[in-house]
Amino acid sequence: DIQMTQSPSSLSASVGDRVTITCRASQSISRNLNWYQQKPGKVPRLLIYTASSLQSGVPSRFSGSGSGTDFTLTISGLQPEDFATYYCQQSHSIPWTFGQGTKVEIK
Amino acid sequence: EVQLVESGGGLVKPGGSLRLSCAASGFPFNDAWMNWVRQAPGKGLELIGHIKSKAGGGTTDYAAPVKGRFTISRDDSKNTLYLQMNSLKTEDTAVYHCVWETRPGVFGSWGQGTLVTVSS
Numbered sequence: 001d002i003q004m005t006q007s008p009s010s011l012s013a014s015v016g017d018r019v020t021i022t023c024r025a026s027q028s029i030s031r032n033l034n035w036y037q038q039k040p041g042k043v044p045r046l047l048i049y050t051a052s053s054l055q056s057g058v059p060s061r062f063s064g065s066g067s068g069t070d071f072t073l074t075i076s077g078l079q080p081e082d083f084a085t086y087y088c089q090q091s092h093s094i095p096w097t098f099g100q101g102t103k104v105e106i107k
Numbered sequence: 108e109v110q111l112v113e114s115g116g117g118l119v120k121p122g123g124s125l126r127l128s129c130a131a132s133g134f135p136f137n138d139a140w141m142n143w144v145r146q147a148p149g150k151g152l153e154l155i156g157h158i159k160s161k162a163g164g165g166t167t168d169y170a171a172p173v174k175g176r177f178t179i180s181r182d183d184s185k186n187t188l189y190l191q192m193n194s195l196k197t198e199d200t201a202v203y204h205c206v207w208e209t210r211p212g213v214f215g216s217w218g219q220g221t222l223v224t225v226s227s
Contacts, residue, residue: 034212043218044217046209049210049215055215091212094157094168095156095170096157096214098154099151100151101151
């Protein structure tokens with residue numbers, strides 16, 4: 001199975017900050033990488049698929065990049081509603097696997 | 108509107124069994140690749156397993172922790188996904204979500220989940 005490792009596990013940031021979360025795959029997954037946001041008590045929400053495609057309805061301050069084994073999720077101008085946990089997930093080979101999550105907290 | 112509604116969760120003793128159901132509507136279920144994803148209290152997301160559409164072969168795949176104990180099936184005539192869980196362990200305690208792959212491997216639509224508690 002492909003292992004996904006996110007860093008950092010948590011971070012503190014202020015409203016307006018630029019935030020970057022990284023995700024590394026244990027082997028090349030081309031661009032088959034997706035990002036999700038989960039707020040407490042809520043269901044995960046798809047943000048980005050195939051590394052950089054923005055899901056419909058997701059604000060443009062969210063962006064994704066990368067290919068192969070290294071990927072990033074960037075939030076340009078953190079908003080109060082962005083404080084949440086973010087997960088990456090590979091869709092290159094079954095079984096699909098998730099990263100352990102990155103919690104974005106208010107500084 | 109897409110809806111995924113899980114049911115069947117509850118309290119079960121270690122070693123026991125439980126069957127979860129997921130009623131789907133608002134999309135072509137018979138063409139859908141479906142998944143079960145769980146989240147233990149305070150923990151991250153974990154894929155349990157996956158079932159392809161009949162046209163895609165109808166095959167299933169499972170994560171290592173549940174292989175041999177859990178079985179995913181589907182009834183396209185009822186637009187329903189199932190998860191049969193046997194030999195349950197305390198570490199299987201989690202909220203179990205039914206998830207539709209809106210693109211191959213992309214979890215675009217999630218059910219609210221049903222809580223399974225394994226405890227003596």
